[in-house]
Amino acid sequence: MxxxxxxxxxxxxxxxxxxxxxxxxxxxxxxxxxxxxxxxxxxxxxxxxxxxxxxxxxxxxxxxxxxxxxxxxxxMGTVFQRPALVPSKTVLENVQLTLDITGVTGPLSPKEILTNFGLGQFLHHYPHQLSGGMQQRVNIAAAMVHNPPxxxxxxxxxxxxxxxxxxxxxxxxxxxxxxxxxxxxxxxxxxxxxxxxxxxxxxxxxxxxxxxxxxxxxxxxxxxxxxxxxxxxxxxxxxxxxxxxxxxxxxxxxx
Incomplete structure (x- = not known):
């Protein structure tokens, strides 16, 4: 199949x-x-x-x-052209939001996946404090944190x-x-x-x-x-x- x-x-x-x-x-x-x-x-x-x-x-x-x-x-995880991040939430909170919405827990916590994505030092930063590439990494982490196939x-x-x-x-x-x-x-x-x-x-x-x-x-x-x-x-x-x-x-x- x-x-x-x-x-x-x-x-x-x-x-x-x-x-x-x-x-x-x-x-x-x-x-x-x-x-x-x-x-x-x-x-x-x-x-x-x-x-x-x-x-x-x-x-x-x-x-x-x-x-x-x-x-x-x-x-399903989806990544669009521009990062779909909530400006008032931190990097960590934005990724956690996926788990809150889906109710699904993946093999990695938001902190772990962000650390693996090279963003461990930016967990408590807000989207406007990140470069475009870093914002998109957060966006991808948010799309993948619940481990969709x-x-x-x-x-x-x-x-x-x-x-x-x-x-x-x-x-x-x-x-x-x-x-x-x-x-x-x-x-x-x-x-x-x-x-x-x-x-x-x-x-x-x-x-x-x-x-x-x-x-x-x-x-x-x-x-x-x-x-x-x-x-x-x-x-x-x-x-x-x-x-x-x-x-x-x-x-x-x-x-």
Missing amino acids: SAISFKKLSKSFGAVQALQDINIEITEGEFIALIGPSGCGKTTVLRHIIDLETPTSGEVLVGGKPPDEIRREHK FLMMDEPFSALDEMTREYMCEFVGEVLIKDPKTVVLVTHSMDEAVMLADRIIVLAPRPGRIEKTVHVDFARPRRRSLKTDPAFGDKVLEVRRELYGVEEDAEEEAA
């Missing part, structure tokens, strides 16, 4: 068809990146997994169940500067080696997708559909130094060619 399964999923918003016949099988512990032109439906795909959208036709199963059951069982990430590093993004990609990769999860990442960054994913799914727009799949087989952990390896550049080039091909096809269809 797949960890996450899309079967002929289509989604329309009124007269606009956002997704068409999406078929994806994601295995347990696999890291999938969704990439494609703006408006291709990447985030809409992810929103179906986290029970924020309902298919017009077809189905999505998470752990063999409808997404709403997984949500009610608190088996599924982790959804919607452009989690797009608001960060390039060097911090590179560090965060390396950091997340190392965290997931220690605590494996089934992950779906939405990103516009080809470098980010290659650095993190086992498979990169390229979506085409109008309506969103799967166009290509690129397999990434670099050994883990993947350090930032991997980007200096010509093989990394070759893989990014492969993704870029697939993506640009999708964009060119869409422009020809619109002409």
